[in-house]
Amino acid sequence: MKDETNTAGLRMGTLAVHAGQQPEPVTGAIMTPVFQTSTYVQPELGRHLGYEYARTQNPTREALERNVAALEGGAYGIAFASGLAAHDTMIKMFSADDHIVCGEGVYGGTFRLFSKVIARMGLHFTFVDSSSLDEIRAAIRPNTKLVHVETPTNPMMGLTDIAAAAEIAHAAGAWLSVDNTFASPYNQQPLALGADLVLHSTTKYINGHSDMVGGMAVMNSPEIHEQYRFLQNAAGAVPGPWDCWLALRGTKTLHLRMQAHNANGLRIAQWLETHDKVERVYYPGLPSHPQHALAQRQMKGFTGMISIETGSLENATKLVNNTRIFALAESLGGVESLIGHPAMMTHASVPVDRRQAMGLSDGLVRLSCGVEDVEDLIADLDQALAKV
Known part of the structure; x- marks a missing residue:
């Protein structure tokens, strides 16, 4: 696929194999190379070739980000060192005294991160049974900035009505984020149902071969993308190029x-x-x-x-x-x-x-x-x- 951005109208199988990638221009290699580098040579002071430092940019990582974004029907993808790193960076978009409504059926590590780490920094969490729209609605406060759910839940396999939860969140001026790890983009696309953010542990179905650890966030909003990307670079929880290559290999099937x-x-x-x-x-x-x-x-x-x-x-x-x-x-x-x-x-x-x-x-x-x-x-x- 020569134009890596031309994915309109393509179906899931074609996107899985081709989206976000193009043959390597020097050799024609059909697989995205593993760009195993920490820095990039600049031709002269004040001018670079689009890459400065590997925490900020890596071509292998960018190919994976574009690929998963396309699979989720999103405009932007941001890869992380783990699913929890993607969640941690998301929460850092908010400030002390902000309130977050979270489904109680999230992965245990997510519950631990929110309740035992982030809560110490002044953010407030209310955990609800997100299968009940009434519970989500009742938990909303004037300072609620985010509703976060996992559907299906881990491990009780409970579901949240994504479209209805998005309406509740948006009516309150909040975002809806959905951990889509259990479903995978093949089975469920939360952005199309009204979610603002989709998160994954790419370790799981996206990679599919139990040989790497990674995370991903996908969104359509340029504003959310800009904030998320800034925090990714500032906090530095980025995946290595080899892990990105393994995940990109996994998405093809x-x-x-x-x-x-x-x-x-x-x-x-x-x-x-x-x-x-x-x-x-x-x-x-x-x-x-x-x-x-x-x-x-x-x-x-x-x-x-x-x-x-x-x-x-x-x-x-x-x-x-x-x-x-x-x-x-x-x-x-x-x-x-x-x-x-x-x-x-x-x-x-x-x-x-x-x-x-x-x-x-x-x-x-x-x-x-x-x-x-x-x-x-x-x-x-x-x-x-x-x-x-």
Whole structure:
């Protein structure tokens, strides 16, 4: 694709492979090179070639930023060293005494960052069940500057009506930001539904191969982009070029991988719902999910993320310790299937009473269904559940 900006009318698969990139002009290399440099030579004092210092600009990083922005239907993308770095930089756009409404079902690390770090600096947070528009609306204050949600939530798979939440935020003069990590741009595009900001842990579905850590923010507003970009450079939480190259390699197959994740997730969720050792299945693609109609309306697919209630810590322990293909590990969204225990792993930093209020029990187990043969994954879960 010679014109890296000409993406109008292109579909997801074409954007995944080509958006934001062009053959390297010197050699014609079709893959964006890894520009492994810290600085750039300037031809003369006061004149450079568009690049001065690698914290501020890197061509590999810029290609990834353009690519993910196109996948999200956004004008600007800004890459970070991690998903939490993207969240941290977003919050730095606000000042002491500003108020932020945050969904209580966000990733445990996000809750820890907001409640234990940023709150000490004078910002005020109200955590709500963002599946309830009434709770979001009731939490709004005169000094509310941001409504932040994660949908689907981690790990309870709850949904927020993005379009309605955007209306509430905008009526209050606030922004709506959406952590789209669980859904991926393939399954959900919050900017098209009214969100002002979309955030990702690119470590997950965007990269898809469990071999790098990164984050991304995407937006359409030039003003938000300018503030965000200034803070990225000022605070310096930028990714290295090799991590950007790995993520860019991953996006080229995003549309193919997500089709497999979606298919495996739905099939496994349907099977788990019939299993007598499973008390409840949390998966938006099931008609039994209380927000299934919303999922059908704002999502293209339902991902490979499933949470199940096993009834007790003992049952959960037996399940996660006995799978053979599902690997017991943190993270999600890779081609390989993972299994985890949120209360002791991803959400251990969330207070017990708050976990319990959300339904995040000691018996909850989270699955990240990969792209392996689904019959093998079902057989693996079946033999492990037999030991529960």
